[in-house]
Amino acid sequence: MTEKQILKSSLKLFNERGYHDVGMREIARELNLSPGNVTYYFKKKDDILFTLLQEYSDQNTTFYEKYHTESASIAGFLGLMKNIFYSQYQYRGVYIGNYIVQKEFQSTDSINYKSTSERRKQTFQKMFTDLRAEGHINANDDDIDFLVSFITLFGRFWISEATIFDKSPDVTQAIKHYIRLLVKELSLFATERGKLSIEQFKKEEFG
Amino acid sequence: MTEKQILKSSLKLFNERGYHDVGMREIARELNLSPGNVTYYFKKKDDILFTLLQEYSDQNTTFYEKYHTESASIAGFLGLMKNIFYSQYQYRGVYIGNYIVQKEFQSTDSINYKSTSERRKQTFQKMFTDLRAEGHINANDDDIDFLVSFITLFGRFWISEATIFDKSPDVTQAIKHYIRLLVKELSLFATERGKLSIEQFKKEEFG
DNA sequence: GTCTATACAAGGATAGAC
DNA sequence: GTCTATCCTTGTATAGAC
Numbered sequence: 001m002t003e004k005q006i007l008k009s010s011l012k013l014f015n016e017r018g019y020h021d022v023g024m025r026e027i028a029r030e031l032n033l034s035p036g037n038v039t040y041y042f043k044k045k046d047d048i049l050f051t052l053l054q055e056y057s058d059q060n061t062t063f064y065e066k067y068h069t070e071s072a073s074i075a076g077f078l079g080l081m082k083n084i085f086y087s088q089y090q091y092r093g094v095y096i097g098n099y100i101v102q103k104e105f106q107s108t109d110s111i112n113y114k115s116t117s118e119r120r121k122q123t124f125q126k127m128f129t130d131l132r133a134e135g136h137i138n139a140n141d142d143d144i145d146f147l148v149s150f151i152t153l154f155g156r157f158w159i160s161e162a163t164i165f166d167k168s169p170d171v172t173q174a175i176k177h178y179i180r181l182l183v184k185e186l187s188l189f190a191t192e193r194g195k196l197s198i199e200q201f202k203k204e205e206f207g
Numbered sequence: 208m209t210e211k212q213i214l215k216s217s218l219k220l221f222n223e224r225g226y227h228d229v230g231m232r233e234i235a236r237e238l239n240l241s242p243g244n245v246t247y248y249f250k251k252k253d254d255i256l257f258t259l260l261q262e263y264s265d266q267n268t269t270f271y272e273k274y275h276t277e278s279a280s281i282a283g284f285l286g287l288m289k290n291i292f293y294s295q296y297q298y299r300g301v302y303i304g305n306y307i308v309q310k311e312f313q314s315t316d317s318i319n320y321k322s323t324s325e326r327r328k329q330t331f332q333k334m335f336t337d338l339r340a341e342g343h344i345n346a347n348d349d350d351i352d353f354l355v356s357f358i359t360l361f362g363r364f365w366i367s368e369a370t371i372f373d374k375s376p377d378v379t380q381a382i383k384h385y386i387r388l389l390v391k392e393l394s395l396f397a398t399e400r401g402k403l404s405i406e407q408f409k410k411e412e413f414g
Numbered sequence: 415g416t417c418t419a420t421a422c423a424a425g426g427a428t429a430g431a432c
Numbered sequence: 433g434t435c436t437a438t439c440c441t442t443g444t445a446t447a448g449a450c
Contacts, residue, residue, distance in 0.1 A: 001415080018306055020227075023442060034418045036446090041416095045443065097306050099225055102371050117372060146391045157364035164308060183322060184353045188395050211433085230425055241435045248433095348417085390429065418449075428439075 003041045007055070010048045014093030019049065019100055022135055054102075056091040057116065060084055064123060072130035074186055074194050075139070075201035076165050081155065081182060083207070085175045088159045096160045124148045136194035143189060150185060154178075176206065210248045212238055214262070217255045221300030226307060256301050257278065260308075263298040264323060267291055271330060279337035281344070281401050282408035288362065288389060289412075292382045295366045298368055303367045331355045343401035352395060357392060361385075383413065 009030045012023040022043055028035045042048045067080040088095055095101075128144045131137045139147065158178045166174065187198055216237045220229040231252055236243045249255045274287040295302055302308075335351045338344045346354065365385045373381065394405055 020306055024444085025442075035443095036419070037417050039444070043444080099227055099304050099306065102225065142391075146388060149388050150392075153361065153364060153368050157360060157367065160364065160367075161360050181353060181356050184349075185357075231427085232425075242426090243436070246427070247435095250427080375445050416450080418447105420445100420447085422443105422445080424441100424443085426439100426441085429437090430435100431437100432433105432435080 002031075002033070002037075006033075006038055006041055007048065007051060011052055011091065011093060014052075016093070019093060019097050046100075049100060052091060052094045056087060056095065059087050062191060063087070067127075072127065072134045072136065072195040075188060075204075077127060077131065078179060078182065078186075078198075078201045078205075081151075082175065082179055084155065085158070087177065088172075089171050089175070092159050092163050096163050121148060121152055124151050131194070134193075135191055136188045136197055137186070138191045138194075139189045147185075147189065151182075154182070154185075179205070209240070209244075213240075213248055214255065214258060215246055218259055218298065218300060222261075223300070226300060226304050227414075245273075253307075256307055259301045261276070261299060263294060263302065266294050274334075279334065279341045279343065281338060281397060281404040282411075284334060284338065285386060285389065285393075285405075285408045288358075289382065289386055292365070292385065293378075296378050296382070299370050300368050303370050328355060328359055331358050338401070341400075342398055343404055344393070344396045345398045345401075346396045354392075354396065358389075361389070361392075364367065386412070 006027065010022070010027050013027060013030065024038055025035045027048075028038045039085060042051070063080055063083045067076060070076050125144065127146050128137065128147050129138065132139055132144070162174045162178070183198060183202065185196065213234065217229070217234050218377055220234060220237065232242045234255075235245045251260070270287055270290045271337055274283060277283050294311050331356050332351065334345065335344065339351070369381045369385070390405060390409065394402065397405060
């Protein structure tokens, strides 16, 4: 299906050279289409972007849903974050452009990014509260607010740092690095039970 | 001087509406100049950007230098970060665009952003080591690496989060919020002496 | 419904007159 | 040092072939 191919090629090109440096004509050329034909499927270049961001968002939603079927644990939480991180890497070409997300953020006819991001924040709030209830972390409400702020900023921008400051990052290594930072932060609040969960995750993940 | 005025107007417009949505013709109109005259001072639009980033970088360098004349303390460190944060806000129009910094990062004939950012990382490393030596924080080498990674990412992207997700942020409030997060992170490693320094900073800062 | 060809507007960049 | 005129690229819209 042509539409799917356009999305696939676009993402590939965006990842390679960034959203702004890839033109509609180039996307068309990649698929041996006429430029106008790309426009037939996506009236505006931004529409390609929004669709890709929607794909990304949907993919993550399934990760969150999967997490919520298990009982809360730090190991489970770290596994979730790892999945999300890979997803972000996959869509880095559209994800790291703040200017773009800003536009998308302000567009009314598209996904409501603000409410999505607000919802994610509440999701994290609940996750940490659950981790506390399960005896995995030792944190008061203020600590949890801090952790939410931390994970929100960290989870949104690690990929920007990795992509901007490291031209051809080894994905696996990069993600390991950032997951380690996450582990470190969580271990500052972990109970004995939480620490065990972390050790379990580390053993599976880092060997 | 025309060149200074171009820089000033450009930054104002970039801050208001973002780099991409401001055209050369518009910058010219703002100053009642012809578009070609702007080009006389800055051959490319990117050159305006690079010059502004250089200004920003220079301004920060003076903050760092000032900090190093005092003996290390958490309060002093937080004061430094506050200065930097205001500076970042001032230049947010050029600073938050990752795509731009990426280009700048890769350009060879301009400021060497990579070495600058590498140097800043080493600077933070030294700062935390000094804080440990002064008995303000209790941290092993691994902890310090973590703190450096934290401050690097956090200090680079808080402004993106603030600007993207909050259309017209109250600067003072926003900066207070992010400084509080910093305080929280540092207090996890603070010694008794460090905690006193933090209290002192809080009293001066938050009243 | 799919696709090609083409035209148009906006913005960055350049050359040359004054 | 300043300005006008012009070019080129890129996003976007449309008319029409199959």
